[in-house]
Amino acid sequence: MSGIGAMFAAAFGLGVLAWWLGRRKALAFVAAPGGDRIGAVHSLPQYHGAFVAILALLPALVVLAFWGLAGNGLVAAEVLAGLPEGTRPQPGLDQAAFLSEVRGLVRGDYAAAFNPVAEGAAKAWVAVERRYAILFGVAALAVGLMGALWGWTRLRPDFRARSRVERLVMGLLILASLVATLTTFGIVLSLIFESFRFFQMVPITEFLFGLNWSPQTAIRADQVGSSGAFGAVPLFWGTVFIGAIIAMIVAIPLGLMTAIYLTQYSAAGFRKVAKPVLEVLAGVPTVVYGFFAALTVAPAVRDFALSIGISDASSESALAAGMVMGVMIIPFVSSMADDALAAVPASMRDGSLAMGATPSETIRKVLIPAALPGIVGGVLLAVSRAIGETMIVVMAAGMAANLTANPFNSVTTVTAQIVALLTGDQEFDSAKTLSAFALGLVLFLVTLALNIFALSVVKKYREAYD
Amino acid sequence: MTERLATGAPTAWGSDAMQNRIRRRYRQERLFRGLGIAALALAGGFLLFLLTTIVASGWNSFRATEVQMAVTFDPARLGVDAAAAKADPNLLAKANFQGIMGDASDAQFGRGVRIVSDGAWLTLRDMAQADPSILGTTQTVWLLTTSNIDQLAKGAFDLTIDAADLPVTATEIALWKRLNSEGKLRTGLNALFLTGADSVDPELAGIWGALKGSFLMLIITLVISFPLGVLSAIYLEEFAAKNRWTDIIEVSINNLAAVPSIIFGLLGLAVFLNTLNMPRSAPIVGGLTLALMTFPVIVIASRAAIKAVPPSIRDAALGIGASPVQVVFHHVIPLALPGMLTGTILGMARALGETAPLLMIGMRAFLTSVPQGFTQPATALPVQIFIWSDNVSRGFVEKTSGAIIVLLLFLLLINGLAIYLRNKFEVRW
Numbered sequence: 001m002s003g004i005g006a007m008f009a010a011a012f013g014l015g016v017l018a019w020w021l022g023r024r025k026a027l028a029f030v031a032a033p034g035g036d037r038i039g040a041v042h043s044l045p046q047y048h049g050a051f052v053a054i055l056a057l058l059p060a061l062v063v064l065a066f067w068g069l070a071g072n073g074l075v076a077a078e079v080l081a082g083l084p085e086g087t088r089p090q091p092g093l094d095q096a097a098f099l100s101e102v103r104g105l106v107r108g109d110y111a112a113a114f115n116p117v118a119e120g121a122a123k124a125w126v127a128v129e130r131r132y133a134i135l136f137g138v139a140a141l142a143v144g145l146m147g148a149l150w151g152w153t154r155l156r157p158d159f160r161a162r163s164r165v166e167r168l169v170m171g172l173l174i175l176a177s178l179v180a181t182l183t184t185f186g187i188v189l190s191l192i193f194e195s196f197r198f199f200q201m202v203p204i205t206e207f208l209f210g211l212n213w214s215p216q217t218a219i220r221a222d223q224v225g226s227s228g229a230f231g232a233v234p235l236f237w238g239t240v241f242i243g244a245i246i247a248m249i250v251a252i253p254l255g256l257m258t259a260i261y262l263t264q265y266s267a268a269g270f271r272k273v274a275k276p277v278l279e280v281l282a283g284v285p286t287v288v289y290g291f292f293a294a295l296t297v298a299p300a301v302r303d304f305a306l307s308i309g310i311s312d313a314s315s316e317s318a319l320a321a322g323m324v325m326g327v328m329i330i331p332f333v334s335s336m337a338d339d340a341l342a343a344v345p346a347s348m349r350d351g352s353l354a355m356g357a358t359p360s361e362t363i364r365k366v367l368i369p370a371a372l373p374g375i376v377g378g379v380l381l382a383v384s385r386a387i388g389e390t391m392i393v394v395m396a397a398g399m400a401a402n403l404t405a406n407p408f409n410s411v412t413t414v415t416a417q418i419v420a421l422l423t424g425d426q427e428f429d430s431a432k433t434l435s436a437f438a439l440g441l442v443l444f445l446v447t448l449a450l451n452i453f454a455l456s457v458v459k460k461y462r463e464a465y466d
Numbered sequence: 467m468t469e470r471l472a473t474g475a476p477t478a479w480g481s482d483a484m485q486n487r488i489r490r491r492y493r494q495e496r497l498f499r500g501l502g503i504a505a506l507a508l509a510g511g512f513l514l515f516l517l518t519t520i521v522a523s524g525w526n527s528f529r530a531t532e533v534q535m536a537v538t539f540d541p542a543r544l545g546v547d548a549a550a551a552k553a554d555p556n557l558l559a560k561a562n563f564q565g566i567m568g569d570a571s572d573a574q575f576g577r578g579v580r581i582v583s584d585g586a587w588l589t590l591r592d593m594a595q596a597d598p599s600i601l602g603t604t605q606t607v608w609l610l611t612t613s614n615i616d617q618l619a620k621g622a623f624d625l626t627i628d629a630a631d632l633p634v635t636a637t638e639i640a641l642w643k644r645l646n647s648e649g650k651l652r653t654g655l656n657a658l659f660l661t662g663a664d665s666v667d668p669e670l671a672g673i674w675g676a677l678k679g680s681f682l683m684l685i686i687t688l689v690i691s692f693p694l695g696v697l698s699a700i701y702l703e704e705f706a707a708k709n710r711w712t713d714i715i716e717v718s719i720n721n722l723a724a725v726p727s728i729i730f731g732l733l734g735l736a737v738f739l740n741t742l743n744m745p746r747s748a749p750i751v752g753g754l755t756l757a758l759m760t761f762p763v764i765v766i767a768s769r770a771a772i773k774a775v776p777p778s779i780r781d782a783a784l785g786i787g788a789s790p791v792q793v794v795f796h797h798v799i800p801l802a803l804p805g806m807l808t809g810t811i812l813g814m815a816r817a818l819g820e821t822a823p824l825l826m827i828g829m830r831a832f833l834t835s836v837p838q839g840f841t842q843p844a845t846a847l848p849v850q851i852f853i854w855s856d857n858v859s860r861g862f863v864e865k866t867s868g869a870i871i872v873l874l875l876f877l878l879l880i881n882g883l884a885i886y887l888r889n890k891f892e893v894r895w
Binding site for chain 2 (some may be wrong): 016166169171179183184253254257260265278280287288289292327330358360361363387388391415418419436447451
C-alpha cells in the first residue's frame with residue numbers, strides 16, 4: 001500500500017484547488033455587470049466552492065478507498081497467478097501463510113525468505129503493487145478532475161449550491177448516526193455467527209446446563225483428557241458469585257450510605273470535596289484494581305482464612321476479587337442512589353420531619369421506601385457492570401472452574417475465561433476458541449437484558465413522581 | 467386530665483418511658499449518621515490505601531542503582547582495529563563490548579556472580595563511540611546493576627529473615643554489603659524506565675514503548691470517534707424526525723454505552739482481524755476498537771451539550787434567514803463545543819485506561835522495541851501493566867507499580883484538562 005497516504009493528500013489538494021476555482025467563479029458573478037449585488041447570487045461564494053470541491057473529492061476518495069480495501073487482494077491474486085505452475089501454494093492455510101511471508105518480505109520485516117518461492121514472489125509483489133498504485137492514482141485523479149470540471153460548468157448566479165451542499169451534510173450526519181446501529185449489529189452478528197459454529201460442535205444444552213468446564217481440546221486424538229468439556233454453569237456461578245453477590249455485599253451498603261450521608265447530612269462544602277474524591281474510585285483503571293487485588297488484598301484474605309482455620313483457602317479467592325470489584329462499583333451505586341433519593345418529592349420528606357421523625361427515621365421509613373425502585377434499578381445496572389468487568393477477575397480470581405460457595409476458594413468467571421481462551425495461540429476453528437464467542441454472547445444478552453430492565457424500572461418510577 | 471397526660475398517655479413527654487424512647491431514637495440517629503461517615507471513610511480510606519500502596523512500591527522504579535567498576539577497552543578483546551575504529555566509530559557498533567564487560571566483572575566481583583546488568587554494555591559502546599580515544603585504556607565507569615543488586619540497594623528485602631527464603635543469593639548480599647561500604651554503588655534517576663521498551667530483565671524494562679503504543683491508539687480513537695460522535699449527536703438532537711429509525715439509533719447508542727468492554731474486543735477480533743485481515747497487535751486495530759467503545763460516550767455528552775444551548779439562539783439565527791444547517795454549524799456547535807470537548811476528553815481518559823478489549827486483539831505481545839507506526843505491533847500502557855503484573859520477581863513488581871503511577875498521572879492530567887476546559891468555557895444560560 002505504498003504511497004496511499006500521499007494519494008489521499010493529493011486528493012485533498014485537488015479538493016482545495018476545486019474549492020478555490022468554484023469560489024472564484026462565484027465571486028465573478030458578483031463583479032459582473034448586472035450582478036453587482038451579492039443578493040443576485042443564490043448562494044454565498046464559499047458554497048459554490050464547496051460544491052465543486054465535493055464533486056472533485058468524493059469520486060477520488062471512493063476510488064482510493066476501493067484501492068485501500070481491495071488492493072491487497074488484487075495484488076495477491078495477480079502475484080499468485082504469476083507464479084510458475086507447481087510452486088503455487090494450495091488455497092487455504094498454505095496460501096495465507098505464503099502471502100503473509102511475502103508481505104513480511106516486502107515490508108522488510110524478514111531479512112531473508114524462508115521459502116525460496118516467496119523471494120521471487122516478493123519482487124513480483126513490489127512490481128505489481130506499483131503498477132496498481134499508478135493505475136488507481138491516475139484513475140482517482142481523472143475522476144476527481146472530471147467531477148470538478150462538471151461541477152464548475154454548472155455554476156450560475158441562480159445555481160442553488162447551498163441546498164446541494166447542505167443535502168450532502170445531512171447525508172453525512174445520517175451516516176455518522178448509523179454507525180452506532182451498525183456496531184450493535186456487528187456485535188450481535190459476529191457473536192451469533194461464531195456461537196452458531198460453536199453450537200454445531202458442542203450441543204447448546206451441554207453448554208448452558210453442563211457442570212464441567214475444561215476447554216482444553218487435545219492436539220492428538222489419543223491424548224489424556226482430550227474430549228474437552230464445555231459445561232458453562234461453573235462460570236455462570238462464578239460470575240454471579242463474584243459480581244452479583246460478593247461485590248454487591250460490599251457496594252450496596254457502602255454506596256447507599258455514602259449517598260445518604262452526602263445528600264442528607266453533610267454540609268455543601270464537604271459534599272463538594274467528598275463527591276469528586278469518591279468519583280476517583282470509578283476513574284481508576286480496572287487493571288490497577290486487578291494488580292492491587294492480586295498483590296495486596298488476595299494474600300491478606302488468604303492469611304485471614306488460614307488464621308481462622310480454613311485450610312483450603314486459595315490465594316486467588318473469590319472474596320478478594322469480589323471485594324475489590326465492590327469498591328470499584330461504590331461510586332456507581334452511590335450516584336444511582338443519589339439520583340433516586342433526589343427524585344423523591346420534598347413534600348414527603350418535609351411531612352415526615354414535621355411529624356417529629358428524626359432524620360434517620362425519615363430516611364429509613366420514607367425516603368428509602370419511596371426511592372426503592374430507583375435504587376433497585378441502579379443496583380441492577382451496577383450488577384450488569386460488575387459481571388462484565390474483566391481485568392479484576394482475570395488478575396485476582398484465577399482460572400479454576402469450581403462450583404463452590406466458599407468465598408475463600410477460587411472460582412472463575414465468564415470474562416476471565418474469554419480472556420484465557422482468546423489469548424495465546426489460537427486456531428479459529430477449534431471449539432476452544434469459538435466457545436469464547438458463545439460466552440461473549442451470553443454475557444452480551446444478560447447485560448443487555450439487565451440494562452433494559454433496570455432502565456425501564458428507573459424511568460417508570462421517575463414518571464410516577466413527576 | 468393534666469395528671470393523666472403526664473403519666474400514662476403516649477404523648478406524656480415527661481414520663482420515663484417517653485424519655486427513654488426519645489433517647490433511644492436519638493441514639494439510633496447518631497448511629498445512622500455514624501454509619502454514613504464510616505461508609506464514606508471506608509471508601510476514602512480504601513482509595514488512600516490503594517494509592518499509598520502503589521506509590522510506596524512504585525516510586526523506586528524511577529531510580530536505578532549503578533556500580534562503579536574499572537573496564538579495560540582492549541581492542542583485541544573487542545575484535546576491532548583501534549586505529550580504524552578511531553577513524554570511523556561506526557565500526558564499534560558490532561564490537562564485543564559484552565566480552566570486556568564480562569572480563570571486568572569476573573575480575574572484580576568473581577566468576578559467575580552477576581552484578582552488572584546484561585544490558586549495561588550499551589553504556590560502554592556509547593562511551594567508546596562518543597570518544598574512540600579511550601580504546602586501549604582502562605576507564606572507571608558507572609554501570610547499571612542487575613535487578614537483585616538494585617533491589618538490595620533500595621532496601622526491598624528484609625535481610626533479617628533466613629537468606630534461603632530470599633530471592634537473592636548469599637554471595638550477592640555479601641557483595642552488595644562490600645560494595646556499599648566501599649561507596650561503589652549509587653542510585654540515580656532511571657532514565658531507561660522512561661525511554662525504553664519491555665525487556666526480560668526488570669532493570670532494563672521501560673514504559674516508553676507501551677506509552678507510545680497508547681498514544682498512537684488514542685490518536686486513531688480520537689480521529690474516528692470525535693467526528694462520528696459529534697455528527698451523530700447533531701443529527702439526533704437537531705434534525706432527526708421522531709420515528710422508528712431514530713428510536714433504533716437512540717436505543718443502540720444507549721446500549722452500546724453499557725456493553726462490557728470485552729465484547730468490543732470480541733467484535734474487533736471477529737471483524738477487524740479475522741474478516742478484514744488487519745494486522746494483529748497494531749495500534750490501528752486497537753484504536754478502531756476503542757473508538758467504537760468511546761463514541762457512544764461522546765454522543766451522549768455532546769447531546770447534553772447541544773441540549774444546553776437555549777432555543778432563543780436558534781430562533782434568532784433562523785429569524786434573520788439562516789438555513790437550519792447554518793444555524794447548527796454557525797451557532798449551536800460553537801456554543802456547545804466546550805461541553806463536547808469535555809465529554810470527548812473524558813471518553814479518551816476511559817479509553818487510555820482500558821485493557822480487556824486490547825487483550826482480545828493481540829496487543830499483549832512481548833515487544834522489546836518502541837512501535838514506529840500505526841500498523842506495527844505495539845502494546846498499550848495498561849496492557850504492559852497487566853503483562854508485568856504476571857511476573858513475580860521483585861523488580862517487576864516495582865516496575866508494575868511504577869507504570870501504574872505513570873498511567874494514573876496521565877489520567878489525572880487528562881481529567882484535570884477536562885475540568886479546566888469546563889470551568890473556563892462553560893456558559894450557563
